Amino acid sequence: MELSILGLCLGLLLLVVPLFIMYRYRLKILPKALMGITKMIVYLCVTGFFLKYVFEWNNTFINLLWMILLVVLASFTTIIKAKLKLSRFFVPVCSGILVSAVVVGIFFLLFVTGLKNPFDARYFIPVVSLLIGNMMEVNYKALSVYYMGLKYHNQLYYYLLGNGATHSEAVAYFVRRALEKVSIQNIANMSVIVVGLSPLVMWSMLLSGASVLAAVEYQILIMIATFCVSMISVVITLWVARHYSFDEYGQIKDAVQHIDVNQSL
Amino acid sequence: MLEIKDVCMSRGGKQLFCNQSFVVKEGEIINVTGEKGCGKTSLLLAIMGMLPIDSGYITVDGELLTVDSAETFRTMMAYLPQNLLLPYANISDLIEDLSSLKSNKKRCSKEQLMTFWGELGLDASLYDKNCSDVTMEVQRLIILSVFYFCPKPIVLVDEPMTMEECQLLRKISQQGSALIVTGQDNVCDKRLILKTEI
Numbered sequence: 001m002e003l004s005i006l007g008l009c010l011g012l013l014l015l016v017v018p019l020f021i022m023y024r025y026r027l028k029i030l031p032k033a034l035m036g037i038t039k040m041i042v043y044l045c046v047t048g049f050f051l052k053y054v055f056e057w058n059n060t061f062i063n064l065l066w067m068i069l070l071v072v073l074a075s076f077t078t079i080i081k082a083k084l085k086l087s088r089f090f091v092p093v094c095s096g097i098l099v100s101a102v103v104v105g106i107f108f109l110l111f112v113t114g115l116k117n118p119f120d121a122r123y124f125i126p127v128v129s130l131l132i133g134n135m136m137e138v139n140y141k142a143l144s145v146y147y148m149g150l151k152y153h154n155q156l157y158y159y160l161l162g163n164g165a166t167h168s169e170a171v172a173y174f175v176r177r178a179l180e181k182v183s184i185q186n187i188a189n190m191s192v193i194v195v196g197l198s199p200l201v202m203w204s205m206l207l208s209g210a211s212v213l214a215a216v217e218y219q220i221l222i223m224i225a226t227f228c229v230s231m232i233s234v235v236i237t238l239w240v241a242r243h244y245s246f247d248e249y250g251q252i253k254d255a256v257q258h259i260d261v262n263q264s265l
Numbered sequence: 266m267l268e269i270k271d272v273c274m275s276r277g278g279k280q281l282f283c284n285q286s287f288v289v290k291e292g293e294i295i296n297v298t299g300e301k302g303c304g305k306t307s308l309l310l311a312i313m314g315m316l317p318i319d320s321g322y323i324t325v326d327g328e329l330l331t332v333d334s335a336e337t338f339r340t341m342m343a344y345l346p347q348n349l350l351l352p353y354a355n356i357s358d359l360i361e362d363l364s365s366l367k368s369n370k371k372r373c374s375k376e377q378l379m380t381f382w383g384e385l386g387l388d389a390s391l392y393d394k395n396c397s398d399v400t401m402e403v404q405r406l407i408i409l410s411v412f413y414f415c416p417k418p419i420v421l422v423d424e425p426m427t428m429e430e431c432q433l434l435r436k437i438s439q440q441g442s443a444l445i446v447t448g449q450d451n452v453c454d455k456r457l458i459l460k461t462e463i
Contacts, residue, residue: 163342164342
């Protein structure tokens with residue numbers, strides 16, 4: 001369903017209503033709202049411009065490059081939102097997102113949808129983008145929980161390590177907390193869908209003419225795939241981050257926060 | 266068992282102590298004392314391979330403690346830190362987490378532990394209590410009671426707080442463990458006073 005220029009303009013005209021209300025009630029967020037709307041339009045136009053060519057070329061290599069670009073952007077956003085050091089966590093977060101999105105995305109396209117070529121731009125890019133986009137919000141919270149836990153409860157880590165725990169045993173409490181966060185967030189998203197969270201995949205598919213049954217099936221499967229991707233991504237990120245977060249003596253590096261062992265123990 | 270030879274340590278550019286040596290054998294308790302900030306806790310961390318030493322060496326059963334061997338040697342150690350700010354909800358979680366570590370070859374049953382607690386004057390109802398309702402002194406006794414049932418060759422205790430704790434440390438040493446205890450000198454066979462230079 002293509003939009004006419006007039007239809008597009010009339011759609012944009014709807015913006016006048018919230019902007020007028022903001023102006024009428026002297027909300028101090030008017031400049032921020034204008035900036036946000038402008039950013040959204042610019043970002044989507046730029047993305048659309050490139051996507052147009054990506055879809056036209058439909059080349060596996062370019063599609064993979066597009067996915068890597070998304071992974072890099074998602075990694076930046078996740079690290080910044082989790083308030084971690086970019087230089088130290090870029091590789092672990094990137095690895096987590098990339099591996100989980102590729103593995104789950106290809107499984108989904110190859111076995112669930114039954115495509116012969118899972119790298120077809122029409123399917124590969126939307127599915128991988130949905131997975132990466134949806135897991136971002138959950139993952140930054142999980143990483144934040146893990147590293148804040150290590151920062152504020154590092155006594156537990158050193159105590160267990162001193163009692164002969166392996167590294168995995170010493171960080172198990174924090175890993176559990178992070179994975180609980182991922183699970184709870186995903187389950188909450190699933191349980192409030194329609195009521196609290198709009199099933200965007202389903203509505204988009206219905207808009208583009210898919211049957212109701214297919215739209216519902218895809219919505220359910222995308223939610224499950226997102227849950228799976230989030231869990232895998234956090235596990236891989238924490239596993240890779242071990243080499244960047246602890247020094248050779250098992251001390252937590254200042255990537256998280258400088259910790260004085262004498263004070264913390 | 267454990268030998269510290271000519272060890273010097275510094276933290277943040279400040280020298281803590283230098284040329285310190287001692288040997289602690291099975292069943293012995295050595296007390297490490299010194300002024301506040303003299304490096305008692307740092308020495309314990311160095312013995313666990315969790316802090317570097319500037320010079321000298323540490324050996325366990327004649328084997329050199331290094332960055333690579335530290336994790337293996339830590340499986341022979343039990344460690345009770347000075348401040349117990351552990352995020353466990355219940356005492357049962359604290360006990361379960363500690364006694365279920367892979368490095369503990371022997372696991373203590375709840376019945377054994379309760380009988381031992383009776384001897385120590387600890388109430389069995391403590392087991393199901395919230396950690397926040399139990400004082401740090403009692404939590405330390407509870408951890409030491411787990412050490413008693415899951416014995417390790419080397420036990421490191423930072424600043425014992427009570428006489429009951431000191432008595433329990435003696436019981437642990439009588440099982441054959443070598444103990445390095447900082448602060449309190451109520452219970453010891455040897456004493457080491459940490460000084461910057463000798």
